[in-house]
Amino acid sequence: MSSDSEHLVTVTANGLYCPPGGFYIDPWKPVQTAVITHAHGDHLRHGSAHYIVARPGAHIAKSRLGADQEVAPVDYGARVTLGATTVSLHPAGHILGSAQVRIEYAGQVWVVSGDYKRQEDPTCAGFEQLECDVFVSEATFALPVYRWPPAAQVVQEILGWWRSNRERGLASALFCYALGKSQRVLAELSAFTGEPVYVHGAVDSLVAAYRRAGIRMLPTLSIPNDRKTDFRGALILAPPSAAGTPWMRRFGEHASGFCSGWMRVRGDRRRRGYDRGFVISDHADWPALVRTCTATKARHILLTHGHSDSLTRYLNENGLSSSALKTDFGAQE
Amino acid sequence: MRAFSELYEELDTTTSTNLKVAAMVRYFRSTPPADAAWAAYILSGHRLKRFIGPVLMYRWLIEACGLPEWLVTESYAGVGDLAETIALLMEGVSSDATDPLQHRVAEHSLSAWIEDRLLPLRGEPEPQQRAAILGWWRTLPYRECFLVNKFLTGELRVGVSELLVTRALAEVLSMTRAEVTRRLMGEWQPSAQFWERLQRAEPAAQDPAAPYPFFLASPLEESPATLGPREHWLAEWKWDGIRSQLIRRRGLTFIWSRGEDLVSERFPEVVAAAATLPEGVVLDGELVAWREGAIRPFADLQQRIGRKKLSAAILQAVPVRFLAYDLLEQDYQDTRSLPLCERRARLEKLLSSASAVIGLSPTVDAKDWDALASLRTQSRARGVEGLMLKSLQSPYGTGRQRGVWWKWKIDPYSFDAVLLYAHPGHGRRSNLYTDYTFGVWNDGALVPVAKAYSGLSNEEISELDRWIRSHTLEKFGPSRAVEPTQVFELAYEGIAASKRHKSGIALRFPRILRRRPDKDASAADTLAALRAILAAHTNGVPPSAL
Numbered sequence: 001m002s003s004d005s006e007h008l009v010t011v012t013a014n015g016l017y018c019p020p021g022g023f024y025i026d027p028w029k030p031v032q033t034a035v036i037t038h039a040h041g042d043h044l045r046h047g048s049a050h051y052i053v054a055r056p057g058a059h060i061a062k063s064r065l066g067a068d069q070e071v072a073p074v075d076y077g078a079r080v081t082l083g084a085t086t087v088s089l090h091p092a093g094h095i096l097g098s099a100q101v102r103i104e105y106a107g108q109v110w111v112v113s114g115d116y117k118r119q120e121d122p123t124c125a126g127f128e129q130l131e132c133d134v135f136v137s138e139a140t141f142a143l144p145v146y147r148w149p150p151a152a153q154v155v156q157e158i159l160g161w162w163r164s165n166r167e168r169g170l171a172s173a174l175f176c177y178a179l180g181k182s183q184r185v186l187a188e189l190s191a192f193t194g195e196p197v198y199v200h201g202a203v204d205s206l207v208a209a210y211r212r213a214g215i216r217m218l219p220t221l222s223i224p225n226d227r228k229t230d231f232r233g234a235l236i237l238a239p240p241s242a243a244g245t246p247w248m249r250r251f252g253e254h255a256s257g258f259c260s261g262w263m264r265v266r267g268d269r270r271r272r273g274y275d276r277g278f279v280i281s282d283h284a285d286w287p288a289l290v291r292t293c294t295a296t297k298a299r300h301i302l303l304t305h306g307h308s309d310s311l312t313r314y315l316n317e318n319g320l321s322s323s324a325l326k327t328d329f330g331a332q333e
Numbered sequence: 334m335r336a337f338s339e340l341y342e343e344l345d346t347t348t349s350t351n352l353k354v355a356a357m358v359r360y361f362r363s364t365p366p367a368d369a370a371w372a373a374y375i376l377s378g379h380r381l382k383r384f385i386g387p388v389l390m391y392r393w394l395i396e397a398c399g400l401p402e403w404l405v406t407e408s409y410a411g412v413g414d415l416a417e418t419i420a421l422l423m424e425g426v427s428s429d430a431t432d433p434l435q436h437r438v439a440e441h442s443l444s445a446w447i448e449d450r451l452l453p454l455r456g457e458p459e460p461q462q463r464a465a466i467l468g469w470w471r472t473l474p475y476r477e478c479f480l481v482n483k484f485l486t487g488e489l490r491v492g493v494s495e496l497l498v499t500r501a502l503a504e505v506l507s508m509t510r511a512e513v514t515r516r517l518m519g520e521w522q523p524s525a526q527f528w529e530r531l532q533r534a535e536p537a538a539q540d541p542a543a544p545y546p547f548f549l550a551s552p553l554e555e556s557p558a559t560l561g562p563r564e565h566w567l568a569e570w571k572w573d574g575i576r577s578q579l580i581r582r583r584g585l586t587f588i589w590s591r592g593e594d595l596v597s598e599r600f601p602e603v604v605a606a607a608a609t610l611p612e613g614v615v616l617d618g619e620l621v622a623w624r625e626g627a628i629r630p631f632a633d634l635q636q637r638i639g640r641k642k643l644s645a646a647i648l649q650a651v652p653v654r655f656l657a658y659d660l661l662e663q664d665y666q667d668t669r670s671l672p673l674c675e676r677r678a679r680l681e682k683l684l685s686s687a688s689a690v691i692g693l694s695p696t697v698d699a700k701d702w703d704a705l706a707s708l709r710t711q712s713r714a715r716g717v718e719g720l721m722l723k724s725l726q727s728p729y730g731t732g733r734q735r736g737v738w739w740k741w742k743i744d745p746y747s748f749d750a751v752l753l754y755a756h757p758g759h760g761r762r763s764n765l766y767t768d769y770t771f772g773v774w775n776d777g778a779l780v781p782v783a784k785a786y787s788g789l790s791n792e793e794i795s796e797l798d799r800w801i802r803s804h805t806l807e808k809f810g811p812s813r814a815v816e817p818t819q820v821f822e823l824a825y826e827g828i829a830a831s832k833r834h835k836s837g838i839a840l841r842f843p844r845i846l847r848r849r850p851d852k853d854a855s856a857a858d859t860l861a862a863l864r865a866i867l868a869a870h871t872n873g874v875p876p877s878a879l
Binding site: 145147267275313 | 345347352401407408411412413414418421422424425
């Protein structure tokens with residue numbers, strides 16, 4: 001990485017920019033052309049002129065940007081010319097329609113991972129391992145304490161928790177990010193039960209978008225506004241922003257759970273005040289990060305958001321040239 | 334240990350005290366006696382004596398997990414708990430989770446784990462200790478690995494108070510909570526035999542050292558006139574010393590502090606004087622530093638508590654006295670159900686030939702409440718904390734029961750709180766933990782109520798700083814959560830309702846009056862007590878009348 005002229009991706013005030021392609025990836029300010037890795041709020045922002053997204057995520061992107069906003073869907077693997085570059089999108093396994101951005105220019109290949117995971121997920125296409133010269137990877141959970149248990153095991157835990165709350169006459173409030181995690185949990189649960197689940201309005205519309213994409217999930221119920229519904233024994237999915245708000249009062253006495261990779265650490269759960277933490281993440285854990293970065297056979301790894309310093313040093317010490325890339329992406333999950 | 338680790342999980346994943354008690358009840362009912370005894374021991378806050386330091390465990394972790402030291406350090410900083418960091422990192426190293434060996438190891442009972450594995454390691458050469466512990470780290474599933482580490486580091490905290498354990502045991506054993514409390518007092522060795530003894534409904538005093546639970550007074554928030562006629566109440570000075578029980582049975586003497594520590598050795602002159610007492614006698618009273626017919630400041634007494642070896646010089650420099658104010662047992666008969674006036678009469682008779690060292694705490698005689706209130710204003714000059722008001726008809730109860738015993742302190746704006754968090758100071762005080770968050774009890778848990786920055790001397794700050802660093806439970810950035818064991822007396826200037834604070838109250842200018850090493854965390858005040866003061870304050874009662 002000797003001079004800037006070789007860089008296919010750099011950080012600018014507007015976001016990650018590809019100079020020979022003349023486009024941005026997940027820009028945090030309005031730009032002319034935005035290639036989007038996925039539709040989470042810190043990656044898909046309003047105001048750009050053109051949006052390029054992977055086809056399975058087009059509905060969701062539109063629902064987030066508003067019906068008036070044009071988005072250009074591209075099939076996974078299809079090669080598109082942008083400026084002087086050839087760009088293709090490849091499954092990242094993060095959420096429905098999430099993509100890695102592969103950029104080819106002058107014999108060089110760069111891949112920007114976006115957020116990704118290596119675990120199986122019934123709601124989206126699995127991560128595609130690419131090879132490249134430079135790999136730009138997320139590093140949200142880049143500490144070796146973050147190691148995910150199998151999702152099926154965690155879902156059984158959720159089920160057991162729901163049932164034992166029901167035996168005690170309690171509602172179960174399960175907090176999950178509205179996009180991706182909620183649908184994944186509903187899909188994973190459908191392997192074990194057919195019972196309907198109440199969902200918060202923010203989750204509801206996205207569940208509908210996933211259903212339109214043909215994803216099989218538990219039947220869901222909107223939360224009635226009648227203040228008469230008895231929620232004892234019910235499972236309620238809501239975004240974490242709803243926790244502790246007056247909106248929760250309608251459920252009466254309830255147990256609270258949070259689905260997140262952060263729940264791997266006990267202190268984190270206790271600080272956030274949830275009864276139960278379920279370790280289910282849409283990001284790569286430590287072993288998956290190391291494995292993926294290695295398998296790209298890249299000559300250099302650039303790391304964004306999260307514990308990027310630890311992974312940078314670890315990769316360098318293990319003979320994989322690596323440095324950190326400062327971005328505005330969040331570490332929320 | 335599977336059953337115990339499931340119990341731990343249940344306790345750790347709910348904030349409801351009822352659910353916690355129910356989980357403990359289920360466990361105690363279904364587990365073998367030896368395990369139940371150990372679980373009761375651990376849950377009620379006892380710990381195994383530590384024989385492997387955290388530094389050594391940290392070094393072994395670096396050797397065992399195959400990660401560079403800096404990455405282990407990063408991980409530990411991110412997790413903030415050594416036992417947990419080990420369990421998390423070793424999960425990456427340990428054999429496959431489906432390995433039957435893992436499950437076999439975890440199946441051994443709690444008592445077998447502690448008695449046959451952990452305790453025998455004490456005193457073994459370091460290589461043997463290392464081999465055994467690394468073996469467990471590699472084979473135990475995550476949760477059991479975490480628990481074994483917690484036993485080793487001696488800092489298992491599961492968010493249950495001794496009170497909650499007592500509630501559960503009372504239900505399991507079909508006893509009153511008071512009876513359970515009495516049976517669990519003092520020093521006991523967990524074993525199947527202990528559990529069986531606990532269940533058998535035998536009278537007290539099988540163990541000559543067994544103390545009674547202390548009966549505690551509530552702070553008086555109203556005017557004493559609300560208590561009814563003055564002549565129904567006995568008034569005493571509230572001594573600034575160590576609340577203690579003096580036991581004389583079968584030729585032996587035991588002194589228990591309110592913190593349930595056996596402190597006999599600290600007070601040899603009291604033990605010697607107790608030899609003149611009749612056999613089968615238990616006195617409740619106060620150990621105070623005493624010179625030339627008057628009480629000395631509590632700080633003097635601390636010199637006696639703080640030392641491992643008592644020199645003749647210290648014994649001479651800080652003479653002590655036991656001031657008795659109640660009689661709990663006479664002729665080996667429990668007298669606690671007698672009315673106070675009867676117990677007091679017997680006590681006065683018993684101590685009529687009082688020695689210089691064991692004396693009677695005098696009653697404060699004033700014909701009416703006004704006269705008593707004016708005497709109370711002399712408290713500070715007398716070196717006492719105010720007055721105690723006890724109903725003459727009151728039996729000696731257990732715990733804190735409102736209505737019959739009141740402490741009418743001179744400064745109502747002080748309370749005892751537990752140190753919860755420490756924050757580094759700034760400027761001159763940077764690199765030292767000088768800012769503290771304190772909590773009081775609410776429903777079995779400690780809730781933060783005050784931050785205090787001043788009141789300690791530089792020496793005390795340094796000493797506390799060292800203590801904080803070696804008793805940290807978790808780090809949150811620069812702040813640390815510490816073991817909730819250190820009690821401080823805090824003073825404050827005013828109290829107001831607050832929506833901003835979790836506790837619902839805000840204290841004005843809280844500061845530390847002093848550290849109370851003689852008290853353990855359970856002796857700290859309650860949020861209810863603070864709220865009551867708030868209510869009285871809000872109702873327009875001026876502080877001076879409280």
